[in-house]
């Protein structure tokens with residue numbers, strides 16, 4: 001067991017529990033886009049950021065991955081956290097301006113507009129959260145899709161960009177997609 | 189050569205035997221009366237050094253003198269040998285040839301110079317004056333030590349580079365090679381070794397500057413087995429070649445450092461992660477490992493002491509981000525070379541979840557020196573929190589480009605003006621970018637800053653792995669920032685939105701400013717975004733990526749404002765933001781600009797002042813360059 005404070009409250013939890021798991025149990029809201037309790041945490045969307053003070057040093061950490069540790073002090077809603085989340089949401093709006101899921105979370109943070117502009121080729125409703133990749137690998141055990149390329153060219157792909165023969169059409173990927181960008185063609 | 193070694197070699201059977209080995213190799217080297225050392229670093233090879241080497245060999249052979257270096261080792265009658273050596277560091281003066289034992293130092297040697305060098309050395313006992321380095325005052329430097337480029341340096345780690353043959357371990361033996369390992373095995377416990385490195389204050393040279401001894405100590409205490417030693421030779425920074433040159437020039441020093449580390453922490457296996465784009469380094473590394481094995485310095489029962497350790501070479505595909513520790517481990521494990529969040533220390537759970545020490549090439553190369561000369565000696569060099577020396581690759585608008593090594597705490601001014609020889613073509617110094625693509629740009633008023641880990645960080649830059657790019661007044665800092673952000677955007681693995689889309693959004697703003705469409709609020713927007721990228725990204729690529737923007741905003745804000753408010757690029761780099769005009773008073777009506785303009789944008793008639801038609805001008809700057817009267821601005 002480890003003891004730490006979360007938003008001022010001292011808690012004792014099992015070693016290895018993440019901050020996000022504890023927060024959800026405590027009814028504390030932390031926004032997430034790439035997390036699903038049935039799958040491994042990945043840490044790509046960065047929305048779950050919280051402020052952690054460890055041995056006097058404050059830092060920003062992803063709650064979905066960061067394990068509760070003895071003596072740390074965690075705050076889920078500091079000024080610094082809110083500021084970073086808002087800018088991340090501006091980036092999300094620049095990437096996927098028409099995604100309702102994004103617009104809704106942004107609204108919660110008072111973000112209605114974005115100061116950023118991405119090139120046409122850099123915009124997409126796919127936010128590269130990797131939930132589909134993990135659903136396919138961890139739940140359906142098919143490994144039919146994965147990430148391809150680096151930087152702004154990163155995308156989700158089937159091997160050699162053809163319909164993977166391991167795909168059984170289970171639709172788990174479409175089901176977990178937070179922005180609804182994965183459409184299933186019934187004929188296939 | 190390898191074969192000869194393998195057939196003759198008797199493995200070292202006890203640490204005490206190393207002393208005799210050194211004497212034997214040293215004597216063999218000294219028996220060689222004269223030796224021509226041709227630099228075989230990558231830059232010198234590109235400049236034709238291998239041709240010079242071949243020609244030297246041919247001509248010496250024609251004169252009936254045996255040149256085989258190997259034969260020299262057996263104490264033959266030969267008078268002269270030619271041998272290739274690793275990078276001397278003085279790259280733009282290459283190909284470099286040094287004549288030993290005199291130490292005569294020739295630069296810019298061409299194949300045609302070979303007969304002169306040979307006759308001067310062998311027949312006249314003199315030197316070829318015109319191939320010696322010319323100082324700024326016109327005097328000539330006969331040996332390396334007299335060249336200002338070397339005089340200001342402290343070449344400890346680079347000491348062997350350019351002086352020993354990197355493809356022959358016996359050359360390394362002759363200059364104290366493997367004495368440090370022998371000392372460790374003979375008289376030091378593993379704890380002593382770790383303690384010595386801790387006491388030396390050695391900090392990691394790959395970027396973060398983490399104390400090496402403390403890392404080793406954690407790994408030594410870790411329970412998991414087996415333990416691994418990894419040497420990071422990914423070196424993905426554009427323009428950096430410290431690690432490549434070290435491996436090319438003195439691979440055994442890196443290997444010896446790794447073996448000592450393995451002894452200290454109790455590791456059995458080692459990996460050198462080197463980028464496949466470094467073919468010469470890879471070849472020399474393989475050779476060096478083979479030779480070390482032949483001599484019983486790697487493998488089972490090292491120096492007959494029962495200590496086992498061996499090294500494998502892993503060739504990475506050369507992604508910048510693969511140099512990051514968790515991505516590098518993933519890459520070795522066959523996973524995508526992408527950073528992952530690790531909250532366990534690698535010294536507990538690193539490669540294959542086993543205790544792992546990951547250090548940079550240069551970090552390891554420092555280790556034998558520390559053991560040989562002692563931690564106290566080492567710690568006497570440098571500043572309070574940065575001990576020893578640092579290797580930098582000095583490039584950009586600077587007279588002497590190349591690889592340098594200076595004591596920690598040397599000022600930027602000394603590095604750039606004394607060692608680097610200042611800015612060429614009478615131009616003014618503008619900025620120096622340190623720390624690689626995600627380092628910061630420092631302005632002239634930071635020139636007197638002593639360079640160490642902490643000072644650089646405080647100034648908004650970083651040590652990184654030691655890249656140093658010097659810029660003169662012709663550089664536009666907005667454009668420079670754009671270049672580095674573009675690099676980071678390309679090299680980002682793409683996992684964190686902050687790093688991937690954040691850098692793309694920064695790039696969009698910088699692009700706009702360079703196009704003349706900047707808005708005043710852009711500067712604040714970029715600062716906000718930079719802080720978010722730093723806070724929100726997982727690995728060091730993202731957290732340091734804002735440095736080029738933040739540092740230029742801090743030190744060159746006026747230049748950004750000139751772009752945005754006055755629609756003017758003071759350095760005349762951003763094409764939409766400046767024009768060339770003829771200054772009527774200076775124009776001597778010669779018509780040179782008219783004749784040289786590639787786009788017919790100059791109107792000129794005899795006895796008339798030239799005029800530039802802005803609509804047609806492509807801003808190539810040729811008119812300004814050719815004008816002898818300073819009449820185009």
Ligand SMILES: Cc1cc2nc3c(=O)[nH]c(=O)nc-3n(C[C@H](O)[C@H](O)[C@H](O)COP(=O)(O)O)c2cc1C
Nearest residue numbers: 392393394420423424511512513547548551728729
């Ligand atoms: C994006 C990125 C690239 C890196 N590239 C290198 C590299 O090419 N070589 C290197 O030694 N360290 C590199 N590092 C630093 C390593 O993560 C690690 O800190 C270092 O190898 C540890 O060795 P040291 O303590 O001896 O410096 C990089 C870090 C980041 C974040």
Ligand code: FES
Nearest residue numbers: 043045046048064
């Ligand atoms: S939920 Fe933690 S990074 Fe996405």
